[in-house]
Amino acid sequence: MSIKLNNKKKPLKINSFERINKINKQIINGHTDVNQLVPFKYNWAWDRYLSSCANHWMPQEINMQRDIELWKNPIGLTEEERRLVKRNLGFFSTADSLAANNIVLGTYRHITAPECRQYLLRQAFEEAIHTHAYQYIVESLGLDELEIFNAYHEIKSIRDKDEFLIPFIDVLTDLKFKTGNTKNDQKLLKSLIVFACIMEGLFFYVGFVQILALGRQNKMIGSSELYQYILRDESMHCNFGIDLINTIKMENPNLWTTEFCKEIEQLFLKAIELEYYYAEDTMPKGILGLNVKTFKSYLRFIANCRMKQIGIKQIFPYERNPFPWMSEMIHIKKESNFFETRVMEYQSGGTLDWE
Numbered sequence: 191m192s193i194k195l196n197n198k199k200k201p202l203k204i205n206s207f208e209r210i211n212k213i214n215k216q217i218i219n220g221h222t223d224v225n226q227l228v229p230f231k232y233n234w235a236w237d238r239y240l241s242s243c244a245n246h247w248m249p250q251e252i253n254m255q256r257d258i259e260l261w262k263n264p265i266g267l268t269e270e271e272r273r274l275v276k277r278n279l280g281f282f283s284t285a286d287s288l289a290a291n292n293i294v295l296g297t298y299r300h301i302t303a304p305e306c307r308q309y310l311l312r313q314a315f316e317e318a319i320h321t322h323a324y325q326y327i328v329e330s331l332g333l334d335e336l337e338i339f340n341a342y343h344e345i346k347s348i349r350d351k352d353e354f355l356i357p358f359i360d361v362l363t364d365l366k367f368k369t370g371n372t373k374n375d376q377k378l379l380k381s382l383i384v385f386a387c388i389m390e391g392l393f394f395y396v397g398f399v400q401i402l403a404l405g406r407q408n409k410m411i412g413s414s415e416l417y418q419y420i421l422r423d424e425s426m427h428c429n430f431g432i433d434l435i436n437t438i439k440m441e442n443p444n445l446w447t448t449e450f451c452k453e454i455e456q457l458f459l460k461a462i463e464l465e466y467y468y469a470e471d472t473m474p475k476g477i478l479g480l481n482v483k484t485f486k487s488y489l490r491f492i493a494n495c496r497m498k499q500i501g502i503k504q505i506f507p508y509e510r511n512p513f514p515w516m517s518e519m520i521h522i523k524k525e526s527n528f529f530e531t532r533v534m535e536y537q538s539g540g541t542l543d544w545e
């Protein structure tokens with residue numbers, strides 16, 4: 191078979207032939223060459239990229255034998271616990287594909303700082319690893335893959351959450367959508383807030399609590415280990431997203447109007463309502479020392495944290511964290527992590543504090 195080579199050379203399209211002055215870099219609507227990573231302006235993005243790479247892991251490093259035995263044992267788990275695991279995987283198994291598509295097909299092209307793009311490329315790969323991890327659990331336990339991967343269509347409490355998220359992804363993936371005016375820049379910023387603070391920063395955290403609570407009772411240990419790796423990654427994604435949002439805000443103060451903040455507040459309220467309904471659906475009777483009431487507190491507590499992190503007035507300022515062990519899991523140092531063995535081998539210098 192012969193391959194026809196196209197020898198017609200097209201001129202390389204780049205934004206500017208001038209050498210880059212980092213002062214001119216902008217997170218959005220920048221005009222510096224996106225192919226030149228350095229000189230750095232956004233060192234925080236590069237630092238997060240390095241930390242993420244140093245935390246590399248793969249799902250098949252985790253031994254699932256004990257989970258398989260427990261799942262196959264008819265009295266290994268209660269019906270409520272099985273329902274929780276399946277509903278949880280039903281949300282997460284497609285959520286990370288949505289997240290990856292949002293980055294690759296949406297967010298990436300609207301960000302004009304190459305060090306932020308570099309982080310997004312790493313993040314996209316991590317989302318692929320997360321989807322792989324959920325598939326690995328489904329396969330290991332011998333679950334019905336059609337049931338789990340279709341849950342975001344078939345289970346109302348999951349579908350409602352995704353239907354809330356998808357319009358904010360669609361805005362960015364629409365090829366006709368361009369930033370460069372206040373209205374569209376606000377649309378982009380709103381989508382970034384929904385993605386980092388509500389999807390990764392709120393919906394995901396509640397899902398993690400459920401499986402990590404099982405792990406704390408010595409059940410589904412392998413799955414729990416996988417979720418702990420994912421939690422650490424998501425915590426980084428969420429914090430990167432918050433830095434991105436706050437820098438865009440600083441560079442474009444015109445976007446942060448009172449009306450815009452009100453809209454964001456409404457989105458948080460809607461998200462809390464959806465997540466509360468999901469908690470009721472996944473744990474109708476209360477389970478593992480968790481019940482929908484404590485979940486409500488946790489949701490409000492997390493929402494407050496996210497709002498504070500992006501400078502929005504907190505809607506439930508007096509809510510306390512009912513699951514302090516969760517913050518321990520997020521902030522735990524690697525060397526004291528209960529399951530940490532394999533990842534230590536990937537460390538290549540630098541500090542690896544969890545965020």
Ligand SMILES: [Fe+2]
Nearest residue numbers: 286316317320
């Ligand atoms: Fe993820």
Ligand SMILES: [Fe+2]
Nearest residue numbers: 289390424427
């Ligand atoms: Fe993520």
